[in-house]
Amino acid sequence: MKTLRLMTVGGVIAYRALFNWTTPGMFIGTLLIGPLFQLLFFAYLGRQLQVADDRFYIVGNAVLTASLACVFGGTMAVANERRYGTLGHVLLSPRSRTAVFWGRVIPYAGNGLLIAVVTLSAGALLLGLRIPVGAVPGLLLAMATGSLACGFFGLTLGALGLRFRDVWVISNVSVALLLLLTGVNVPPSGLPGWMTAVGEWLPITHAAEAARRFAAGDGLAAAAAPLGQELLVGAGYAVAAAALLKIFEFESRRTASLDVL
Amino acid sequence: MNTLRMLAIGTLLHAKQISRSPFEIAIALVVPVVQATLAVYLFRSSGEQHRLLEAAVGAGVMGVWSSVLFGSGGAIQSQRWQGTLEMIMLAPRRPVLVILPITIATGLTGTYALLATLAWGRLLYGIRLDFAHPVAFVVAAVVCVVALGLFGLLLAATFVLMRNANALANTLEYPVWLVSGMLVPITVLPSWTAPIAAVLPTTWGARALREATSGGPVWPSVGICLGISLLCLALGALSLTHVERRARAAATLALA
Numbered sequence: 001m002k003t004l005r006l007m008t009v010g011g012v013i014a015y016r017a018l019f020n021w022t023t024p025g026m027f028i029g030t031l032l033i034g035p036l037f038q039l040l041f042f043a044y045l046g047r048q049l050q051v052a053d054d055r056f057y058i059v060g061n062a063v064l065t066a067s068l069a070c071v072f073g074g075t076m077a078v079a080n081e082r083r084y085g086t087l088g089h090v091l092l093s094p095r096s097r098t099a100v101f102w103g104r105v106i107p108y109a110g111n112g113l114l115i116a117v118v119t120l121s122a123g124a125l126l127l128g129l130r131i132p133v134g135a136v137p138g139l140l141l142a143m144a145t146g147s148l149a150c151g152f153f154g155l156t157l158g159a160l161g162l163r164f165r166d167v168w169v170i171s172n173v174s175v176a177l178l179l180l181l182t183g184v185n186v187p188p189s190g191l192p193g194w195m196t197a198v199g200e201w202l203p204i205t206h207a208a209e210a211a212r213r214f215a216a217g218d219g220l221a222a223a224a225a226p227l228g229q230e231l232l233v234g235a236g237y238a239v240a241a242a243a244l245l246k247i248f249e250f251e252s253r254r255t256a257s258l259d260v261l
Numbered sequence: 262m263n264t265l266r267m268l269a270i271g272t273l274l275h276a277k278q279i280s281r282s283p284f285e286i287a288i289a290l291v292v293p294v295v296q297a298t299l300a301v302y303l304f305r306s307s308g309e310q311h312r313l314l315e316a317a318v319g320a321g322v323m324g325v326w327s328s329v330l331f332g333s334g335g336a337i338q339s340q341r342w343q344g345t346l347e348m349i350m351l352a353p354r355r356p357v358l359v360i361l362p363i364t365i366a367t368g369l370t371g372t373y374a375l376l377a378t379l380a381w382g383r384l385l386y387g388i389r390l391d392f393a394h395p396v397a398f399v400v401a402a403v404v405c406v407v408a409l410g411l412f413g414l415l416l417a418a419t420f421v422l423m424r425n426a427n428a429l430a431n432t433l434e435y436p437v438w439l440v441s442g443m444l445v446p447i448t449v450l451p452s453w454t455a456p457i458a459a460v461l462p463t464t465w466g467a468r469a470l471r472e473a474t475s476g477g478p479v480w481p482s483v484g485i486c487l488g489i490s491l492l493c494l495a496l497g498a499l500s501l502t503h504v505e506r507r508a509r510a511a512a513t514l515a516l517a
Contacts, residue, residue: 029432037435044445049307169287176295185299190306 006095007103014077015107031111032118035065039123042185052187058129059139059215060184060208062120066112066147067178067204073108074154075171077101078245079161091249098242105151105238112147113140131215138214138223145227146207149234153203155241162248177202184208203237206230264358271362272369279332279370286373288331293324293374294381300444301386314390317382318474319444322467324374325409326437330430332367333413337420347514356505357414357498364413368406375402397480398473404483405466408490412462415493418500443467462489 039061046057078101081087091097120139124131131139157174161167179185181199188196199205206226213223251257279285297320304316337360340346349359382388392398420429439445440454441463447455458464465486472479508514 026428030428034432034435037432037439041435041439041445044439044449045303048445048449049303049309051303051306166284169284172288173291173295176292180295180299180302186302186306190302 003096003099007099007106009103010100011103011106014104015073015111031069031115035068035115035119036122038065039119040126043123043127046185051190054127054129055215056187056212057185058123058127059120059211060182062116062123063143063146063208063211064178064182064184064204065119066109066116066143067150067175068112069115070105070108070112070147070150070203071154071157071175071178072171073111074105074151074156074241075158075161075167077104077108077155078158079167082161091253097245097249101155101241101245102152102238105148105155108154109144109147109151112150113144116143116147132217135214135217138220139211142207142211142214142223142227142230145210145230145234146204149203149207149230149237152234152237152241156237156244159241159244159248162245162252178204181205182208200229201233201236203230203233206233267354267358268362268365271359272365275363275366276369279366285328285332285370289324289328289370289373290377292327293320293378296320296323297378297381301382301388312475313382313386313388314392315471315475316444317378317388318375318470319467321375321378322405322463322470323438323443324378325368325371325406326441326443326463327434328371328374329364329367329409329413330416330433330437332370333364333417333420333430337363337417341515344515350505350508350514355498356501357494360417360501361410361414361494361497364417365407365410367413368410371409372402372406392474393476394473394479397483398470401466401469401473401479401483404486405470408462408466408486408493411490411494411497414497415500418497418504437461437463440464441467442471460489462486462493465489 039058042061043054043057046052047054078087081090090100093100117140120131120143123129153174154171157167157170160170164170181191181195182202182205183191183196183199184204188199191199206229210223210226210230213226297317300316300320301313304310304312337346340349340363350356352359379390383390416433440447440450440458441461442450442458443463447458447464450458465482469479469482469486471477472482505514
């Protein structure tokens with residue numbers, strides 16, 4: 001119970017602190033309007049090329065838009081502590097750092113879910129996609145799962161920030177790669193086998209697949225397999241992030257390089 | 262002559278500075294290549310094999326725009342962070358002459374994206390660089406880069422006033438890609454976007470490059486692109502002078 005409180009309260013405090021630079025206008029512009037235009041860009045490109053129907057692009061890109069907040073948020077959770085000189089204080093905590101950092105992911109995943117919901121609603125309204133009411137709970141579940149997996153993916157990248165000087169290069173390139181490899185914009189049949197195989201190990205791939213099945217009116221039974229796979233991918237990144245943070249924390253202490261930027 | 266020399270040296274200085282940033286180079290090279298790859302597979306999936314060069318050029322122009330957009334915002338912000346914004350605004354020349362080299366330099370480094378997507382397409386996907394009008398393509402590319410740099414100046418005048426200019430830049434990336442027809446033809450967009458597209462230099466720059474690539478009347482697009490970008494220069498110069506006076510009067514240049 002105490003660990004759960006640490007994760008939740010700690011996560012919320014860190015989220016508020018790291019977002020101290022933003023304002024409602026900036027939040028709406030960067031995290032809501034930008035992703036909506038991303039969805040519109042690929043939906044219109046898809047319409048023109050007729051590779052797949054509107055549902056494919058709208059639902060897939062809505063799930064993918066969560067990655068913006070989750071990947072950069074997860075990265076910021078570690079990298080900004082270092083940038084603002086507070087990482088040492090966090091690592092001095094007598095509580096489990098794994099719980100502390102896992103807790104950081106929760107608000108960002110919530111943020112990602114909010115972005116995905118807003119983007120899907122606005123995209124569907126603007127482009128005239130009808131989504132069955134019965135599909136809404138399933139879609140929420142798929143988007144929440146994708147956001148959480150993406151948050152842990154971001155935390156893994158953030159952990160690399162303890163070793164590499166410029167973690168933002170990795171985050172920016174990763175977000176661009178998610179556009180290509182998750183099958184959100186190019187159907188897996190149109191990608192080379194190795195790209196599809198890499199995509200299987202990335203967040204969003206399976207969540208987008210599950211969301212598409214829900215949006216098509218298929219039930220939980222049809223979407224259960226991709227949802228389970230997305231959960232497994234997310235869990236894998238959570239473990240990877242925890243392991244990398246432990247290793248790099250140990251190395252940073254050993255070489256006294258914690259705050260060396 | 263002195264002004265031209267100052268602009269040339271300023272542009273070279275800022276281009277060198279940006280080119281020494283691993284972050285800027287990685288983003289200018291890798292992200293457009295990923296987008297070009299995405300475009301190539303999308304066009305292939307739809308059976309539009311003959312338009313792969315167009316797709317690579319379109320992805321490259323998207324990279325140029327991103328470079329100008331984030332560069333113009335980031336350059337001003339980084340001058341602010343470095344504490345040099347006041348010094349460059351204190352230079353005994355018009356603000357436009359001091360800021361313009363920064364925005365032109367961001368356009369210039371954006372050409373890395375265009376070159377990278379073309380080289381990537383040629384080497385990996387065997388896309389033949391058969392431009393319909395090769396000379397016009399080079400002229401259109403130069404005009405496009407300069408035009409985007411001048412458009413960046415207008416944006417920079419806005420960015421000076423904003424503490425979180427990068428957030429605005431994040432918002433503007435996809436809308437301009439979409440409305441300018443860099444990959445998606447303007448004809449498939451809702452009709453209300455047409456007037457917006459018509460006043461953006463990015464639309465005419467991208468169109469000139471597309472026509473030079475696949476055939477069409479290149480020069481009218483080049484002319485309109487130049488015309489709009491000169492208007493951006495005039496508006497940007499006026500805005501910067503106004504912004505500078507306002508910031509000096511309120512003593513908020515470093516705090517804006």
